[in-house]
Amino acid sequence: MALLRVEGITKRFGGLVANYRISFAVQAGEIVGLIGPNGAGKSTLFDVITGYYRPEAGDITFDNRPLVGRRPDQVNRLGIGRTFQKLRPFHAMTVLENVVVAALLHQVDPGKARDEALRYLEFVELADKRDSYARELSTGQRKRLELARAMATRPRLLLLDEVTGGVDQRTIPTLVQLIGRLREQGLTLVVIEHNMRVIMSIADRILALHLGEVIADGPPSDVVKNRRLIEAYLGEAFARPAGEG
Amino acid sequence: MFAIPPPDVLIQGILSGILMGFVYALIAAGLSLIFGLMEIVNFAHGEFLMLSMYTAFWMYALFALDPLLSVPICAAVLFALGWLSYAGIIRRILGGPMLAQIFATFGLAIFLRSAAQFLWTPDFRQVGEAWIQGPVRILGISVGLPQVVASAACLIAFGILYWFITGTETGMALEATAQDRQAAALMGINTERMFALGWGLGSACVGVAGAFLASFFYVFPHVGGLFALIAYVTVALGGFGSVPGSLVAGVIIGVIEVLGGLLIAPAFKYVAVFVLYLIVVLLRPQGLLGKF
Amino acid sequence: MTALRPVRGVRGIALLAMVLLAALAFPWVFRLPYHRDLAIKVFLYAMLAQAWNILAGYCGQISLGHAVFFGTGAYTSTVLQMTWGMNPWVGLLAGVVLAVALSLLIGYPCFRLRGHYFAIATIAIGEIVQTLAINWDFIGGARGLTLTIQKDSLLAFQFHTSKYPYYYIMLGLLTLCLLVSWRIERTRLGYYLRAIREDPEAAASVGIPVAKYKQIAMAISAAFVAAGGTFYAQYVLYLDPDSVLPLSLSILVCVLGVVGGTGTLWGPLVGAALLIPLSEFTRITLGGTGRAADLVIYGALLTGVAVFQPAGLVGLIGRRQG
Numbered sequence: 101m102a103l104l105r106v107e108g109i110t111k112r113f114g115g116l117v118a119n120y121r122i123s124f125a126v127q128a129g130e131i132v133g134l135i136g137p138n139g140a141g142k143s144t145l146f147d148v149i150t151g152y153y154r155p156e157a158g159d160i161t162f163d164n165r166p167l168v169g170r171r172p173d174q175v176n177r178l179g180i181g182r183t184f185q186k187l188r189p190f191h192a193m194t195v196l197e198n199v200v201v202a203a204l205l206h207q208v209d210p211g212k213a214r215d216e217a218l219r220y221l222e223f224v225e226l227a228d229k230r231d232s233y234a235r236e237l238s239t240g241q242r243k244r245l246e247l248a249r250a251m252a253t254r255p256r257l258l259l260l261d262e263v264t265g266g267v268d269q270r271t272i273p274t275l276v277q278l279i280g281r282l283r284e285q286g287l288t289l290v291v292i293e294h295n296m297r298v299i300m301s302i303a304d305r306i307l308a309l310h311l312g313e314v315i316a317d318g319p320p321s322d323v324v325k326n327r328r329l330i331e332a333y334l335g336e337a338f339a340r341p342a343g344e345g
Numbered sequence: 346m347f348a349i350p351p352p353d354v355l356i357q358g359i360l361s362g363i364l365m366g367f368v369y370a371l372i373a374a375g376l377s378l379i380f381g382l383m384e385i386v387n388f389a390h391g392e393f394l395m396l397s398m399y400t401a402f403w404m405y406a407l408f409a410l411d412p413l414l415s416v417p418i419c420a421a422v423l424f425a426l427g428w429l430s431y432a433g434i435i436r437r438i439l440g441g442p443m444l445a446q447i448f449a450t451f452g453l454a455i456f457l458r459s460a461a462q463f464l465w466t467p468d469f470r471q472v473g474e475a476w477i478q479g480p481v482r483i484l485g486i487s488v489g490l491p492q493v494v495a496s497a498a499c500l501i502a503f504g505i506l507y508w509f510i511t512g513t514e515t516g517m518a519l520e521a522t523a524q525d526r527q528a529a530a531l532m533g534i535n536t537e538r539m540f541a542l543g544w545g546l547g548s549a550c551v552g553v554a555g556a557f558l559a560s561f562f563y564v565f566p567h568v569g570g571l572f573a574l575i576a577y578v579t580v581a582l583g584g585f586g587s588v589p590g591s592l593v594a595g596v597i598i599g600v601i602e603v604l605g606g607l608l609i610a611p612a613f614k615y616v617a618v619f620v621l622y623l624i625v626v627l628l629r630p631q632g633l634l635g636k637f
Numbered sequence: 638m639t640a641l642r643p644v645r646g647v648r649g650i651a652l653l654a655m656v657l658l659a660a661l662a663f664p665w666v667f668r669l670p671y672h673r674d675l676a677i678k679v680f681l682y683a684m685l686a687q688a689w690n691i692l693a694g695y696c697g698q699i700s701l702g703h704a705v706f707f708g709t710g711a712y713t714s715t716v717l718q719m720t721w722g723m724n725p726w727v728g729l730l731a732g733v734v735l736a737v738a739l740s741l742l743i744g745y746p747c748f749r750l751r752g753h754y755f756a757i758a759t760i761a762i763g764e765i766v767q768t769l770a771i772n773w774d775f776i777g778g779a780r781g782l783t784l785t786i787q788k789d790s791l792l793a794f795q796f797h798t799s800k801y802p803y804y805y806i807m808l809g810l811l812t813l814c815l816l817v818s819w820r821i822e823r824t825r826l827g828y829y830l831r832a833i834r835e836d837p838e839a840a841a842s843v844g845i846p847v848a849k850y851k852q853i854a855m856a857i858s859a860a861f862v863a864a865g866g867t868f869y870a871q872y873v874l875y876l877d878p879d880s881v882l883p884l885s886l887s888i889l890v891c892v893l894g895v896v897g898g899t900g901t902l903w904g905p906l907v908g909a910a911l912l913i914p915l916s917e918f919t920r921i922t923l924g925g926t927g928r929a930a931d932l933v934i935y936g937a938l939l940t941g942v943a944v945f946q947p948a949g950l951v952g953l954i955g956r957r958q959g
Binding site: 385386388434437438441442443444445446447448449450451452453454455456457458459460462463467570574577581610613615616619620622623626627 | 693697699701746747749750752753754756757758760761762764765768769772884888891895899929930931932933935936937938939940941942943944945947
Binding site for chain 3: 171172
């Protein structure tokens with residue numbers, strides 16, 4: 101039984117079709133990579149799943165519960181956490197307070213929530229920065245903060261929007277390791293990622309979007325040879341029949 | 346409370362509502378221009394109008410200058426005021442917390458309004474002997490000539506503004522900055538200058554409107570408050586950031602204001618307009634032609 | 638956020654105890670009615686500002702029409718008293734209930750609006766309510782209402798021979814408001830409100846029902862402001878739309894909060910302690926034009942603080958503490 105099932109999702113903004121008849125399923129424990137050139141509709145899909153936008157058509161089921169029509173906070177409480185492509189920490193709060201806010205969802209007492217938040221900060225290796233203000237962090241640190249914050253809501257499914265974007269090269273292996281450890285914690289992940297090496301190494305399955313539609317859905321080894329995908333990313337000149345080049 | 350007035354009163358009301366609508370449109374266009382550029386609502390917009398009206402009044406009272414002649418003076422004074430407001434205040438709170446953005450201009454509004462009251466007393470002033478006076482008949486309906494002139498002038502000014510934005514290089518640079526600040530900067534547009542220009546132009550619109558209003562409207566420190574709220578509704582209805590939207594919305598608001606006064610009670614004119622604001626921003630936040 | 642780090646431990650409690658003792662002893666040391674009345678004014682406006690702060694400072698929803706709740710409290714208890722003989726304390730509770738109901742009515746549609754639009758909506762609502770009140774004869778219209786003088790008694794909430802009880806009641810209300818704010822700061826509610834202020838969409842992504850918490854903040858805020866309105870009516874024994882519903886009151890409440898420091902516990906009190914005596918001073922020296930002079934200063938302060946020190950006076954002190 102799929103943990104997340106997306107069926108026929110279409111999302112329009114006026115004349116622009118951001119998502120068109122998108123369908124796929126995510127099994128519990130999987131890591132699904134979501135790839136596609138800029139403007140393919142990946143972040144919009146996340147926004148639709150998490151309730152920030154309402155689709156014009158289609159259904160989404162999570163753990164057998166329908167998602168369409170629910171507010172973002174309701175989606176989160178059902179068990180889906182997310183990070184944002186344009187990072188959104190609570191700037192005027194400390195790193196610890198950022199995570200406490202999220203931990204308070206399941207732990208009403210602020211004192212205990214603080215202890216729990218610290219554990220998440222330790223997991224992402226940000227505990228030493230706990231009293232710094234969120235706005236003082238580097239991009240890589242902010243990404244880890246947002247991850248800790250999302251985790252503190254005890255989700256079963258995590259939607260990560262751009263793990264390595266804008267992050268300095270040396271930090272990437274740490275982040276990749278982090279994702280691996282998330283899976284060990286029992287989390288299911290859907291990860292939007294532009295760094296092909298990263299996504300190919302961590303994903304069980306790849307979902308490729310182009311111009312709002314799914315153009316590939318399968319294991320990394322298959323998808324990487326998908327002609328339409330290569331065309332979408334690199335242009336027609338680079339697309340060769342499978343087996344050559 | 347609800348009384349349908351006779352048809353000729355109704356038609357006269359609607360016509361005068363349309364005429365005032367063009368004035369509202371020009372006032373709102375200024376506000377919309379500023380918002381489109383930097384997503385800041387100028388809470389002092391009404392006070393800028395008030396200052397323009399006072400400028401016209403004092404030109405009349407001290408130098409016997411008819412308000413019509415004061416139009417360029419008022420436009421220039423307000424342009425400078427807008428530019429200076431940007432340079433002195435707004436520039437420093439761009440991108441800052443919401444509280445700072447709101448209170449920077451709200452504080453300015455209170456300051457200007459109260460300074461006017463302090464300096465010039467709350468007395469209602471009036472331009473006694475304007476060149477343009479008296480009624481005129483349009484299509485058999487009697488309306489005030491000053492209103493017609495004000496309306497026509499504001500429509501023309503609106504047209505000039507629109508031509509400037511769409512037809513001149515500077516104007517298009519302004520639009521480009523409004524659409525995408527970063528892209529504009531990358532293209533070599535001096536965005537700082539554009540912001541200041543936007544504030545100057547937006548305020549100049551109000552300057553023009555104010556000069557004409559002074560010829561038939563009472564001038565007093567709190568006059569800005571009434572017009573400001575009407576301007577907010579007009580911008581919301583037309584669409585924040587859409588200058589053409591202000592024209593359509595201005596006329597609609599002008600008519601509704603009059604109808605509210607006629608059908609319910611004069612005191613409830615503004616209640617009708619405000620209720621409309623609430624309806625618009627809740628049901629159609631992007632307005633008729635807006636971007637947001 | 639709390640730019641002023643709470644003074645912890647024994648030193649903190651000792652300081653608070655001293656302040657409280659000073660407040661309790663004040664009317665016995667400064668015996669002139671003028672001093673007492675000034676202190677009552679400071680306490681009243683400090684409470685109004687702190688109540689506003691809960692919605693605007695902690696939660697980030699800038700209301701520029703908060704006077705509507707003050708008027709609701711004042712009119713409710715007074716009308717109930719004069720029309721049906723209801724006891725003013727019960728009337729106070731009724732005023733609070735009505736104000737909370739009004740806050741829900743306002744919040745439900747308006748909290749969907751973003752910052753600036755919400756602020757404009759609150760101005761509009763303030764104007765509408767004031768216009769309605771001026772035209773509603775049942776509650777006195779523009780003439781206002783004069784409360785029937787009753788014999789001194791706590792039950793009747795009127796004191797004439799000695800006004801000390803007013804002082805202590807207002808001090809009590811202020812203390813209650815500060816206590817509630819302090820509790821908010823330390824509990825989940827405080828964290829949630831701050832998160833909403835920072836970024837409502839990110840707040841939603843971690844499970845916070847944003848509209849619901851905005852409503853809670855506004856309801857608490859409205860409740861205290863309404864209580865202040867009832868107090869005012871019982872203290873001044875006269876009210877009209879111009880005294881309990883004007884834009885100038887909404888502005889004053891903002892100024893005290895902003896100058897003192899929004900989002901803090903002591904900011905509004907500091908703001909009131911500084912600015913209310915200042916406004917009394919201008920009223921005495923400048924007479925009738927004093928009111929406009931006040932507003933000139935308030936306007937300049939608002940802009941100045943917004944531009945140069947958005948954290949207010951408390952923020953300034955906090956920075957020096959390091």
